Amino acid sequence: MTDVRRETEARLGAVERSWGPRSLRAEGGAGDGRRQIDLRGLGELAVTVEPDQFLDLGETFWRGEAVSFTPPSTGARAESWGRRWLGGLLTTCGLTAVGRAEPAEGGMHGRAHLVPALVTRSEGRWNGDAYELEVTGLMREGAIFEQNLVVTRSITARHGESRVRVSDVVRNDGFAEVPLKLLYHINLGWPLVDEGSRVSATTAPAWEAELTAPVPLEPEKVDALVADAGDDGYATATLDAPGTRVTVRYRTAELPFLTVWRSAASGSYALGIEPGTCWPSHADGPGSGKTGRMLAPGEEITTDLEIVFEAHPPA
Template sequence: MVAELYGAPIDEAWRRLGHRGQAVTVESSLRTDGPDAGSRRIRVVNGDLDLEILPDRGLDLAQLRVAGMPFAWTSATGFPPIVPGPDDDGWLRSFGGGLLTTCGLRSFGAPSVDEGEAHPLHGRYSSLRAEVTRTEVTDREVVVEGTVREVEVFGVHLELRRRISTPIGSRLVRVQDHVVNRGAAAVEPMVLYHLNLGWPLVDEGTVLHSPATAVEPRDAQARAGLGSWDRFPAPAESYPEQVFRHELPLRERVDIVVASPRGAAVRIAVDTARLPALFQWRVAEERGHVVLGIEPATVPTILGRADARARGLLRPLAPGGVLELGVDVEVMPGA
């Protein structure tokens, strides 16, 4: 299929435009007001796709809009700096949601103490600032690249090299990560991609199509909703969060699709050889918490690093070793 921009082949579109920035651009800016004042933003416009990137939160993704419609859930906190603490407070006071919040690089899920070291809720990644190394519009795609490091003196030194791209004329966002162990000793990474979808895509009757062979509830609250895990409920005044674990076919490239009864849909593609676990997080609470989280991960526990070690799920990454991860998010035609 020939790539198109506004109904014209890409090469023809480039000849017709006075400047490519009329239709496709990547722009960097600095926030001057609000809870994230002083932080950097990168905006990618690709035809009717509009994406915000957060360099000061590890090149995570904030809002994604297509033809003006928002697809990501963002919380009322905005995206202020995260100060990791021993409990949930630092995270919950600054979890802006967005299309992608990366959790890791050494722990995700519940806070825990592993081999004497405390790990905060969902790890430290979102508190790390990226070094942006490339922002470019090429003939065929828009590319943003950067490096994020989780490092301590005499300790761990993990480097994540991230590449975010979107082919010209598409509604696809691709995140490709290389986690490199730059330290002198083996390290056991834990990474989860916290993808957050919101209204109007997510509402009563929205359906989650999962390739799971089995779905398990995390706790009693999730068990109460297990019979309808695939169909989003009607929002209510109070709706405790529910988390489900999906058992995926291994060593396959699979699609997870979230489809609204209004016609919009989002496809999330993952390689289960690299991300063999999947969690689903949902809250159907009016006044700001109508959200469906799709969370591919490297290990099948959401209970923190200590639980992963106790269950023998951690895998060492040798000095110089590379762990390749990534996820695709695409707004489907017709949205």
């Protein structure tokens, strides 16, 4: 261990107050009353965690600019997915439906975005010379005589590094085998999403596309892809924008599918990079990719993904 910690403590008397997670509550607007946890000082990245929405990642700023998708939402308690979805960097879809679904299945993209987290840890701590931030919580989607799925989520980051890692342990606490439909809806918006930016993915076959300018009433595009892992077991999807690269890394053993959602509609202009155990029900892909992963009673899986922001080309 070098003297980084002591050199820091010599200059900053209470590191946790400046660098650690900060809890607050939103006032006014579509997210009124929601609990939030701010992760600051991640290099040039700042991320808000949303405990009242499955411990998802909300508003995200890169180099002082809001870069996560911000839809024209009515409010978090509105009657439909389209009116209550607040966007943000990561929205969890599932756990029993992804894509279009009947109300009995939770409706569009399931119920996960309605499930509040029990936050069990929110802290910053030294690990050698690195100051690490961690937010952990527990979420349950279940009903009497139906499924009983429990997710323990850990969000980790390091001070000074513009990356966030999300790892979930998903366990079937019920007593019948159930399908797990889980999709990580990672949402990027303007100014990173703009005409001339490119998105690519390590899939089979390899896939890439150039983004276009917004057009009124332009139909959305949904590409259903099969992830192709490298030797480390991870696949990647990348957005290259002027001056910035955003890379999503995810382990394909648990998340074998990738959906890329492109919305060029004016006012709803966004890019979704979406690793999952399945594709959305409305994606143009084989039905075998939409069934999800079966979990036996007492079985659990651990997913892992990382979102990295960096200057491109490197400064």
